Amino acid sequence: MQINGATRVLGIVGHPIQQVRAPAIWTGLFRRNGINAICIPFHVMPADLDRFIEGASALRNLAGVIVTVPHKAMALKHVQAPTERARLVQAVNMIRWREDGTATGDIVDGIGFVRGLEAKDKPVAGKSALVVGSGGAGTAIAFALAEAGAAEIAVSDIDPQRAERLASRLREIGTTARVSPAVAHSFDLAVNASPTGMRAEDPLPINLENVSAATIVADAIMHPPVTLLLEQATQRGCFIQPGATMMDYQLAEMAKFFGFDGDYSPKAIEAVAGPDNH
Amino acid sequence: MQINGATRVLGIVGHPIQQVRAPAIWTGLFRRNGINAICIPFHVMPADLDRFIEGASALRNLAGVIVTVPHKAMALKHVQAPTERARLVQAVNMIRWREDGTATGDIVDGIGFVRGLEAKDKPVAGKSALVVGSGGAGTAIAFALAEAGAAEIAVSDIDPQRAERLASRLREIGTTARVSPAVAHSFDLAVNASPTGMRAEDPLPINLENVSAATIVADAIMHPPVTLLLEQATQRGCFIQPGATMMDYQLAEMAKFFGFDGDYSPKAIEAVAGPDNH
Known part of the structure; x- marks a missing residue:
């Protein structure tokens, strides 16, 4: 150079x-x-x-x-x-x-998230999605999912009022959206956009009980590259998307x-x- | 890198x-x-x-x-x-x-000028100097010459009032300074700090008639690296300092x-x- x-x-x-x-x-x-x-x-x-x-x-x-x-x-x-x-x-x-x-x-945080899935032949259109964390990353991902045609977006946050504010903003643009507990079961796609999982001692940000292998599990966290959430989802046979993919796309x-x-x-x-x- | x-x-x-x-x-x-x-x-x-x-x-x-x-x-x-x-x-x-x-x-434009001469064992202290051009470069060089103990500084400019303003500011700090025509003869050191010499068709910025080999001739111009002034001074046996030296020091x-x-x-x-x- x-x-x-x-x-x-x-x-x-x-x-x-x-x-x-x-x-x-x-x-x-x-x-x-x-x-x-x-x-x-x-x-x-x-x-x-x-x-x-x-x-x-x-x-x-x-x-x-x-x-x-x-x-x-x-x-x-x-x-x-x-x-x-x-x-x-x-x-x-x-x-x-x-x-x-x-x-x-x-x-384009959220666009990177959607493009990463599309590149692996996992289009978002028509899917039901759980977004955990309604701060900057969660908001960007939720709107990108809406833009890409997700059928339904459930928002979870430790602050339920913040989750409801995001759900309400999503409904304003015509998306089916609601507040939900952080439980992945029954969703086509579950995303962690909260900071939980950055530290080794953190609990799982999303409950993975009864999740089928058909559910896609993603994390916005960059460090560690593969979070505990992604590890456990892999053990259940789920397709996973790490934070670096969202960044790269x-x-x-x-x-x-x-x-x-x-x-x-x-x-x-x-x-x-x-x-x-x- | x-x-x-x-x-x-x-x-x-x-x-x-x-x-x-x-x-x-x-x-x-x-x-x-x-x-x-x-x-x-x-x-x-x-x-x-x-x-x-x-x-x-x-x-x-x-x-x-x-x-x-x-x-x-x-x-x-x-x-x-x-x-x-x-x-x-x-x-x-x-x-x-x-x-x-x-x-x-x-x-430190002027400091570089003085340091370059000192490095070649040509200290400025006690010398009589002609500075042609009293804009930014000329002003910086003149004050650096004064700081280094030049015995006398003559300032030349196509605008004599501008030259007098610089000479007057030099006198305010106790330096012997006056306005002079751009004639190198009789000075220990003659510097071009005007833009004359950047273009191939420019005349000499300083009259070199009757200049002895003991006079140091310098130019603040960077392009060309060796100006017509420096070429002619070399032919007269003078020690020269090009603009790049002032920059490097x-x-x-x-x-x-x-x-x-x-x-x-x-x-x-x-x-x-x-x-x-x-």
Whole structure:
């Protein structure tokens, strides 16, 4: 890689930032695709986000910014032209500035989730889905499931009022949605979008009793790569989708949004990051 | 080089930006010195500089910003604690933010000029110097010559009032200074800090008639690497210093300012950039 004065910049803004994979993966993909661009970390505290975004809009060689935790919801107010999807989810995970200086933004967390399943010949259309956790990730996944034509979405949260708010927003766009306990039995698809499962001592976020092998079980958690939930679902013969898959299938959508040509498929990601380091 | 979430960022802000050498050279030096940092171009128009600098101050992993044309004078007002030197020159070519959020800034264009001569055993102390051009580069060089103990500084400019303003500011700090025509004869050191000589059809910026081989002739111009002025001075047996030398000898000062350990000497620069590509 040769960085020079003509290099375009893709930023990723978050706090903390040291753990993000984006700089290594995107920079590797740009090199592989022969594009003079790099992805760099922008470490910004929540109180400084407004000031940072205003400043970023002044950069003529900035392709855009990937927005990660904890800034996704707060960043929305700086986006003059969010996609319909970002408006529904009330958050963005990427922003770019247009010729006229205004920003557009989108959120593709949930799209990555759906694309990952589709790639394994598991389309979401017509399926009943349980989404556990109605925070940022759960909201993005739920709206993506709705967009992809899920027949029914059940929302579970340790805070039932928050679950009901999401269910109600899903009903507003014509989706059959309700609050449910975190029990996978009888659903075609069960997703953990809560943080439960990140720590070794965590209980199962979803009750898997009487789940049949026909139920797809997914987790949005990235670390560990295979959670206890996914392990137990595998033992029951279920098809599983880990968090990294959801992440990997976003990249092609992001490249399109930022205007980068080339191959940003999971296969390309594996080529630059290795099978276990993505 | 492996960019990751822990990578620190050194920016260079300018307009235009595609021609700057800093991203390639600094990034190469960081790699050579085993430092997880990169230097990236920030392309910012003059009207957007304020907004950019405010935003940059929000970045916790930004080591600082190198400031280049046309922003050096404008950037000063964002620096709460400029060095004495930056206050005198009324410009900065680098900014960094401190723990308390305030900015400090310095300008080392002129220091690089003086250090380059000292490295060739040509100390400036006690010498009479002619500085042609009293813009940003000329001002920085003149104050660095004064700081290094030059006996006398003569300033020349196509705008004599501008030359007189610089001479007067030099006298204010106790330096013997006056306005002079651009004639090198009788000076120990003659420097071109005007843009004359960048284009092939330009006349000589300094009259070299009757110049002895004892006079040192220098040019601040980077392209071409050896200007017509330097060619003709060489023919007269004079010691010459090209613009790239002034640039190269700044880097160690900059690394110190930004807090980077390692070797940033002209030898290290040549190792990463090649002898002709710096």
